[in-house]
Amino acid sequence: MTPPEQLLYARWLDWGARAGLALLVASFAAYVLGLAAPHVPFEQLAGAWSLPVDQYRAAVGAPAGWGWLALLRHGDYMNFAGIALLGLASLACTLRVLPVFLARGERALALIAGLQVAVLAVAAAGVLGGAH
């Protein structure tokens, strides 16, 4: 009774969510246990986390956009890998079911799925209001 594209989406989303959360928990453990040195030391972080985001970034030298990729070796920015995976899960799943709609001639849903992929991709790319 459940449409096949819905089952396909569910299977991909399940993997994406599990992988993202597992990565986040593991990297946070490495961060707080001091297994990987943070880019922003805890004491400096605690002095700056009450600032608005732009002032915070200037105060601690934090990157915007996808600049965190270059800092992945640090305990704090390691956490961004899991967060990014969670953020990309819906994009990957929608992209996966798009050909199913097209193959079945469901033009309206295919168009909606295509637009959704574009919106999520634009948001993830940081084109809108991201890296200042």
Next chain:
Amino acid sequence: MHAATLVIALVCSAPAWAGDAAVASWWLWPLALFAVSFAIGIVGVLAGVGGGVLFVPIVSGFFPFHLDFVRAAGLLLALSGALSAAPGLLRSGLASMRLAMPLALVGSITSIAGAMLGLALPTDLVQAALGATILAIAALMWRTKKSEHPEVPAGDALGRALRLQGVFHDPAAARDVEWRVHRTLPGLAAFAGIGLLAGLFGLGAGWANVPVLNLLMGAPLKLAVGTSGFVLSVVDTSAAWVYINRGAVLPVLVAPSIIGVMLGAKIGGRLLRVVRAVVVRRIVIGLLLAAGARALLKGLGIWN
């Protein structure tokens, strides 16, 4: 119980701590966040609200983190919960992808706009507006009725064109339930508004999705709840990226909150059978009133 008392004492005294003491004892904050999020996870499940709507006003009101970071964490928290629940809901047919997709598209576009607006506006204004919104949500929760199986004699033209109809199996009633929706255009407009608020304040939007799907569009209650979770996973993703790209993600805030809420939600799921939902719902409304008033007063500069 003692842990809960300790956390409440710690959180209630937060504004007094928020300066130099917070620097010296930084590690207390992730611990307190974990405990508070754990409690939010429990009551959120019992009261049928997502964690974000409680998390943002409580943490922005009583913890030292700037609202920008709290809103980002609220979105990621709601997103994690929705992503965890959505696969099961989709598989069981209690969420309809067909129904969710147009609503999620509109909501995700406006949630991006809301997030950008939230990061552009003065913090005090956003904080005060957040407080007013939370108070309105509490009133909405108090007054809103639900309809298990709304009557939808015929779908509207747009709903028919998008084939927003189907059948799902209700395991509790042990029967298949046919559904269709109407008022698709007003529904899309409502989801545009919900998306804007979700992005602006970092709130998960289950509190608004379910009434719109159920009462306005006529989806059966169980389908509305399931589909709301799926819509949320897409809408919150879009807004979350704006905050992530702006650099508004603090792992020390995000990770313990997500872990706490998810563990709390598991306990809440088990307690669901033994706790009276009406009582918990009243407690949540009380919490929303207190946190909303605090956010409003903080935004207006009356109680900093």
